[in-house]
Amino acid sequence: MTIKRLGPEELLSLDKFSIDEGNPHILVDKAICATCTPRACLIVCPARCYRLKDGQVNFEYAGCVECGTCRVMCKDKGVTSWNYPRATFGITFRCS
Amino acid sequence: MAEDKFDAIVVGAGPSGSACAYTLAKEGKSVLLLERGNSAGSKNVSGGRLYTYALELLEPDMYKRAPLQRKIVREQIMLLNERGATTVDYFNPDFGEDVPQSYSVVRASLDEWFAAEVEEKGGMLASGVLVDGLIEENGKIVGIRSGEEEMRADIVVAADGVNSLLGQKAGLFPEINSHNVGVGVKETIELPDNLISARFAVKDDEGAARVAIGCTEGISGGAFLYTNKGSISLGIVFNPEQAAKQQRHIQDIFQDFKMHPAIQALIEGGTSVEYGAHLVPEIGYQGIPKRLYRDGFLVVGDAAQLGINTGMIIRGMDLAIVSGLAAARAILKSPAPAECGALYMQQLEELLLMANQKAYQNFHHIFEMSRIFGAYPKLANDAMKFLFTVDGKQPKPMIKGLLDVMKKHASYGQLAADGWKAYRSL
Numbered sequence: 338m339t340i341k342r343l344g345p346e347e348l349l350s351l352d353k354f355s356i357d358e359g360n361p362h363i364l365v366d367k368a369i370c371a372t373c374t375p376r377a378c379l380i381v382c383p384a385r386c387y388r389l390k391d392g393q394v395n396f397e398y399a400g401c402v403e404c405g406t407c408r409v410m411c412k413d414k415g416v417t418s419w420n421y422p423r424a425t426f427g428i429t430f431r432c433s
Numbered sequence: 434m435a436e437d438k439f440d441a442i443v444v445g446a447g448p449s450g451s452a453c454a455y456t457l458a459k460e461g462k463s464v465l466l467l468e469r470g471n472s473a474g475s476k477n478v479s480g481g482r483l484y485t486y487a488l489e490l491l492e493p494d495m496y497k498r499a500p501l502q503r504k505i506v507r508e509q510i511m512l513l514n515e516r517g518a519t520t521v522d523y524f525n526p527d528f529g530e531d532v533p534q535s536y537s538v539v540r541a542s543l544d545e546w547f548a549a550e551v552e553e554k555g556g557m558l559a560s561g562v563l564v565d566g567l568i569e570e571n572g573k574i575v576g577i578r579s580g581e582e583e584m585r586a587d588i589v590v591a592a593d594g595v596n597s598l599l600g601q602k603a604g605l606f607p608e609i610n611s612h613n614v615g616v617g618v619k620e621t622i623e624l625p626d627n628l629i630s631a632r633f634a635v636k637d638d639e640g641a642a643r644v645a646i647g648c649t650e651g652i653s654g655g656a657f658l659y660t661n662k663g664s665i666s667l668g669i670v671f672n673p674e675q676a677a678k679q680q681r682h683i684q685d686i687f688q689d690f691k692m693h694p695a696i697q698a699l700i701e702g703g704t705s706v707e708y709g710a711h712l713v714p715e716i717g718y719q720g721i722p723k724r725l726y727r728d729g730f731l732v733v734g735d736a737a738q739l740g741i742n743t744g745m746i747i748r749g750m751d752l753a754i755v756s757g758l759a760a761a762r763a764i765l766k767s768p769a770p771a772e773c774g775a776l777y778m779q780q781l782e783e784l785l786l787m788a789n790q791k792a793y794q795n796f797h798h799i800f801e802m803s804r805i806f807g808a809y810p811k812l813a814n815d816a817m818k819f820l821f822t823v824d825g826k827q828p829k830p831m832i833k834g835l836l837d838v839m840k841k842h843a844s845y846g847q848l849a850a851d852g853w854k855a856y857r858s859l
Contacts, residue, residue: 340622340700342688348620348708377677383618383710385684403476404710405596409611410673420598421476424469424563424579431541432621432664433478433709 345385349400357426361398362419363407369415370394377410402428439465439557441764442577442586444564444599446473447540448483448750449734450592451547452491452757458556460765465584466551467577469563474544477594478619478709480657480666480747482642483543484535487751490784491758496532498550500542502661503640504533507633510745511656511695512810513647518695519813520643529639537640537659537666538750539621564593567602567730573771574603574729587770590731590760592753595712597736605732606722611674613720613738615654615713618687619668624703626663632699633660644745647810648690652676653800656690657747658699665700667691670713672800713749714740718787718794726774731760739786741793744800748789755786798858802851804843812842 343351365387370376376394378387384400387407394415401422408419421427443454446468454466470476482505488496506529510521528534552558568576568583576585591599595614600606626637633641640660648656653672658665669687676683690696714720717740725732734753741748759780767773781787799805815838819829829837839848 340691340697340703340705342692343620343705343708345684348684348705351620351705351708375677377673380677380679380682381616381671381673383616383683385682402478402708402710404478404616405609405712406616406673406710408596409609409614409712410677421469421563424561425471427476428709429471429475430478430707430709431475432539432707433541433619433666 349384352402353429353431354399355426355429356399357422360423362422362427363396363398363401363416364418365394365396366415366417367393369413369417373413373415375412377412378407381406381410437584439463439584439586440770441465441588441590442467442584443590443592444577445592445594445734445736446548446551446558446560447477447544447592447594447734447753448547449736449753449757450590451544451551452754453590453592453733453761454551454556455491455547455554456758456761457764458551458554461555462765464551464556465586466548466556466558467562467564467579468548468558468560471561472545473548473558473560474541477540477544478617478711479538479540479750480617480619480659480668481538481540481750482535482659482747483538484748484751485532487754489532491754496536498546500546501536501538503537503635504529504638505535505537505642506639507635507641508745509641509643511643511645512813513645513693513695514811514814516694517814517818518693519817535642537642537661539661539664564599567599572728574727588729588731588764588773590733591736592733592757593736595714595735595738597732600722600732600736603727603730605724605727605730613714613716614673615670615715616673616676616683616710617668617670617713618683618710619666619708620691620705621707622665622667622700622703623663623706624665624700628702629660629663629665635660644747645690646806648686648693649806650679650681650686651803651807652679652686653803653806655744655806658696664706665703667696667700670715672715714738715742716797717741718790719797721790726777728774729771731763731774731777733757733760739790741789743793743796752786752789755784756781759784759786795858799855802854804847804851808842812839815841
């Protein structure tokens with residue numbers, strides 16, 4: 338193996354997730370995000386769970402690394418609810 | 434048990450929670466240690482380095498049982514520009530003598546070991562339990578809720594990390610302030626142990642710790658590198674407010690750093706095995722909430738926003754352990770454990786935790802000087818380039834050459850202003 342630049346999907350593919358299907362631990366209100374201009378989440382979410390799709394902020398909780406950056410950076414309160422995943426779900430770090 | 438009531442419930446099996454639970458269990462208290470991960474450490478990410486004194490405070494020689502990585506004897510500071518790197522390398526084998534000053538650590542193994550130590554002393558560890566809320570009666574916290582279940586104790590210790598939802602639910606602090614935290618991203622890179630020792634010029638049980646600036650596109654922040662056994666921890670911590678004001682994603686800036694020729698040479702041949710991120714309490718003493726307790730409730734570790742970052746020294750886990758010990762001692766000493774809050778604060782003073790925090794209380798102002806993260810590392814590398822370049826052309830006089838480099842990156846006024854600010858902050 339050798340060291341190379343890794344894209345967002347490649348980085349997350351290194352990690353072990355157990356996804357709580359249909360049960361997002363973070364709730365995002367797209368209507369609020371639509372009027373938000375800073376949209377800090379697009380730049381600072383380390384897992385790139387927040388991305389622009391057709392001009393709208395799209396949130397995908399499956400790759401969330403549970404750091405809380407969106408919780409502290411979301412100024413317009415588009416993140417309406419922030420919790421940890423239910424027990425046994427979410428990311429499992431093995432060597433960090 | 435007729436009633437499920439414990440002497441103490443500790444929420445979160447990181448270093449602060451386990452230190453607290455360990456001390457209580459050792460003294461015969463009934464302790465329930467709750468961890469939302471499937472095992473302790475499985476939700477945790479840190480740089481990471483542990484300063485050993487904290488484990489020594491908890492119990493002399495305890496560190497000898499811990500799954501620590503390499504004892505750090507080489508401290509390095511790296512200033513980067515686009516392709517160059519100027520590195521200050523301080524080697525001191527004394528840091529590795531007697532009780533070594535610090536070790537690199539991997540949290541998955543460290544935290545799992547620590548929680549097992551709690552069990553060994555008779556504490557009850559329950560992993561895979563997410564605490565949803567607190568039970569409050571007559572203005573006092575008397576237990577926790579997890580799903581349908583309620584568990585009660587004389588005191589609940591919130592060791593639930595930097596996002597401390599429990600501290601917030603207890604009404605002790607408002608929402609976390611984005612100015613007070615850094616966002617850290619990290620890749621763990623496996624590399625054969627002998628290569629690590631050779632590349633960092635250390636013996637097999639010794640290691641290097643490195644910080645780097647000039648790799649954040651001017652955003653307040655810096656990179657870190659720790660050598661472990663068979664792996665390297667590589668990451669960057671950014672000020673999220675400043676990061677949000679520019680266009681590039683922090684992942685991309687991090688990948689640029691990883692591929693910098695001076696960094697790539699250190700990790701070449703390695704395999705990326707994990708990617709993680711975590712918030713870090715960044716502003717030290719001034720970021721600690723005014724109240725860390727209420728009746729039936731104490732806050733410890735990252736949840737209490739404990740942290741010290743001087744740019745060279747980055748501390749969190751040691752402060753977490755000391756705060757956990759302080760909480761345990763307060764609970765043990767108090768005739769009414771639910772009301773041990775004032776004793777806890779007293780213990781934080783006695784164990785010198787607060788003195789340590791206060792000693793660096795203005796340090797974070799240094800990181801408001803944006804030139805530290807761009808202009809100055811560039812200046813250092815351009816100065817080096819000037820000093821080391823030989824091309825057969827007419828050389829500039831030494832002083833003029835250096836002044837030209839300086840003026841390119843900062844004016845006299847800027848240098849004076851930053852010098853004054855640094856003086857005031859230290």
